[in-house]
Amino acid sequence: MSVVVWITEGTWPSCVDAARVHAPQDTEIVLLHVGDQEVPGVAHGAFAGLLGRGHRRGPQAAQGWGSDPGNRVEELADTAGRQLLAAAADRLARACTRVERTGRIEREVVAAADGAELLVLARDGHRSRPGPHSLGPASRYVVDHAPCPVLLIWPDELPVRTAPGPD
Numbered sequence: 001m002s003v004v005v006w007i008t009e010g011t012w013p014s015c016v017d018a019a020r021v022h023a024p025q026d027t028e029i030v031l032l033h034v035g036d037q038e039v040p041g042v043a044h045g046a047f048a049g050l051l052g053r054g055h056r057r058g059p060q061a062a063q064g065w066g067s068d069p070g071n072r073v074e075e076l077a078d079t080a081g082r083q084l085l086a087a088a089a090d091r092l093a094r095a096c097t098r099v100e101r102t103g104r105i106e107r108e109v110v111a112a113a114d115g116a117e118l119l120v121l122a123r124d125g126h127r128s129r130p131g132p133h134s135l136g137p138a139s140r141y142v143v144d145h146a147p148c149p150v151l152l153i154w155p156d157e158l159p160v161r162t163a164p165g166p167d
Helices: 012-022 038-051 069-092 105-112 137-145
Strands: 002-006 028-035 097-102 118-122 150-153
Touching (some): 012 069, 028 105, 137 150
C-alpha cells in the first residue's frame, strides 16, 4: 500500500498528522511537494519584457541588470520546497519518500497519485464554514480527478455550522 501526502505551505502539518494516524505502519508514505512554475515564469517574462531580448550581456549586465530574477525565484522556491519536505519528514517520524515535482500543481498531484492507494490533502479555501468554497481551485481539481481514494481533512478544527444556508 502506498499513501501520497500532498505537502503545501499552509496545511502540511495536518496532512502529515492524518497520514500518521490513518496509514498502517508498514505503508509506504510518499511526501509530495509541487512547485508552481507560474511565479518564476512571470519574473522571467517581466525581465525579458522590460529589458528586451538579447541584452543579457549588454550594458545592463555592467550595471548589475544582467541576471534574470526568475532564476533566483526558482532557486528560492526549490529551497523552500526541500525545507518543507524535510520538516514534513521530521514530523512524520518514520520512513518515507520525498518527491518534488514542478509544473501545474493540480495536474502534478493527480499524476503523482496514479497507482497510490490513498491521497491525503487538506482543504485550502474558506475555512470559516463547510462547503464548496472550503476548497481552492487546485484542490477541487485534485479531488475531482484523483485516480485513487482521497482523504480530505480540515487543516484546523472543523468549523461550526450555526444555521443551514448556502455554501
